[in-house]
Amino acid sequence: MIIFVLAVLGLCLGSFVNALVWRIHKNKDWVKSRSQCVHCGHELSAKDLIPIFSWLMLKGRCRYCQKPISKQYPLVELIMATVFILSYLLWPTSFNEPGQWILFVSWLAASVGLLALAVYDWRWLLLPNKLVYPTFLVAAAGRVVYIAGYEPDKWLALLNLLGAVAVASGIFFLIYSLSDKYIGGGDVSLGLVTGTLLAIPINSLLMIFFASILGLLFALPGLVSKNKKLTTKIPYGPFLIAATFIVLLFGQGITDWYEQLLT
Ligand SMILES: [Zn+2]
Structure with missing residues (x-):
């Protein structure tokens, strides 16, 4: 159960990481502004922002302008989830x-x-x-x-x-x-x-x-x-x-x- 929770949490926070680096790079307010396509600027809706799945469903392309979405997005989400799960499994000390x-x-x-x-x-x-x-x-x-x-x-x-x-x-x-x-x-x-x-x-x-x-x-x-x-x-x-x-x-x-x- 905890592995599942960590996996989902990791995927979501990986998605957050993608948005965060982009916003810091663009110097945007990351609380107020909404996620948008880096090519066409179209605002992304919830269904475009599901970690991994949106990218797979859209075959790595923007729903609105069809330009490719970087592999960085699903990759970072996967890495974050992996880090979360491995950290729990391999944590050096007992959780007692x-x-x-x-x-x-x-x-x-x-x-x-x-x-x-x-x-x-x-x-x-x-x-x-x-x-x-x-x-x-x-x-x-x-x-x-x-x-x-x-x-x-x-x-x-x-x-x-x-x-x-x-x-x-x-x-x-x-x-x-x-x-x-x-x-x-x-x-x-x-x-x-x-x-x-x-x-x-x-x-x-x-x-x-x-x-x-x-x-x-x-x-x-x-x-x-x-x-x-x-x-x-x-x-x-x-x-x-x-x-x-x-x-x-x-x-x-x-x-x-x-x-x-x-x-
Ligand atoms: Zn686009």
């Missing part, structure tokens, strides 16, 4: 502890902001603060409530949290200040979010490690075939965000496995 629900719900809320950031960075190579700050607030609220209410060693948890943020954000701050804008300032502020979600410094390190591997895997084919040069800008945000997801759900398993290797 009441505090875990606080972390879980704040993670789900933050993951909506993170997906919007990933899509935005992918399309326009930018992590807008309009998205970063609210996502940070959601993540921080969950973490602070959890530490205050459920963490046995509050000071240690707080210290770990600061360390996690310092690592996730600090490394990019150094690269940002030392290199000539090799990465965007958005990666620095994104570190506030990912660090808060990951909560301990080792997780932040793991996250940056995985993000680098993912980014490299993505860039490699282009570099090999010489379509892209090393200076070609690639968005780093989506990889940082994907890596945060990986470390949050598999981090404990990965460190356990690594420690096993050493002993």
